[in-house]
Amino acid sequence: MEEFHISQLINPEFYINLEIAGHHIGIYVVLFIVFAETGLFAGFFLPGDSLLFLSGIYSTALMKELFTIESDFVNVALLATFVALAGILGNLFGYWFGAKSGNYLYNKKDNFIFKKKYLYESKVFFERHGGRAIIFARFLPVVRTFAPIIAGIVHMEFKRFMFYNIVSSFLWATTLIFAGHYLQVYLLESFGVDLKDYIEYIILFLVAVTTLPIVLKLMKRKKQED
Template sequence: MEDFNWLQLLNPEFYILLEFGGIKIGLFVVLFIIFAETGLLAGFFLPGDSLLFLAGIYSETLMSQVSLGSDFLNVTVFALLVSLMGILGNMAGYWVGAKSGNYLFNKEDSFFFKKKYLYQSKAFFEKYGNRAIVFARFLPIVRTFAPVIAGIVSMDKKKFMFYNILGSALWSFSMIFAGHYFYAFFLDKFGIDLKHYIEYIVIGIVAVTTLPVLWKILKKRVHIE
């Protein structure tokens, strides 16, 4: 940690390879981030999609201390753990929304809370209804506030849990398995180690996941003007 740079916090690889006292803690850090991003309002700035894709690439490293002896079993159990944390995170977000009511819409902006993201997520929820809980998993920022909105509007708990479990499973398994097997494919077929191109992968994933959101925001502003 002697060469720590604050910019490292924006790099998903930093969390995955994190060690404390010589012990690898990346697995626990990744699981906490998934919970924080989907369950704590302050987690909207944390890496999500890029973190899971890279976690898939580094799944062998992350599961090294709890290896189950099978590559497929290791990545499957890892995806299940991530899915579970995503489910628990959304449950926490729903609880916050249900308990806070409209308080959050009157709350002042801070470094960890931006009211505009709440309104954007509300509009997204109103457009897609219950399905928003699933779709939101694949959209930065929105996935943090969507369960909160669900709690505020008192979405039926059984329906919420169904879409919560479905969305979390689809998100975690698709991103982690994609990272894991794309890495193996490029390494086996072309001799290309994707770990050498992490920066480009992160930039690509961030661009793909955030551009649609930014485009909608820009269109909305232009329309208002």
């Protein structure tokens, strides 16, 4: 067994291949992380987009932990559905927490896990885009963690919230999981390139792409303040 290092906690491949007592539990860990990242404000540091993309690459192995299905498409579709449902439940919990906590988070002091600036940034993002923020937020790290909480705090109409919640979750899950799976299939069959050999580069690329909008926004705000 490889020696554990704390840096593995931000490596999505670590969660996908995790096993306990000889039993692979990757699928359960993936679903919990999706729930935590979208429903628990402490989950913003967990890998999200890269985890889903890699889950698509490892979809066959992940689904075998539950049951074996011959159809490759059905395997990927079921995985995307399970992930989408976990995202829906996560957002629903976040909405409930926001509705119940009210202004508690705004009065909460910063600590290692919680940073109030993330809450304010998500609130501005939510107010600017309205219900569509729930959809946009799915593809933005940190923001997707706080968007449902903000929706609850401002008492967004529940039916409206659930509509955007369901649409965004399925869009997020299917886009990334199907992209990861079928890009792997295409490159492997056409060029003999196995994406599993380039996981580190894929993670770095996805992190750069998903964080770029936030970085640009912060730079623009700083320029305006100056």
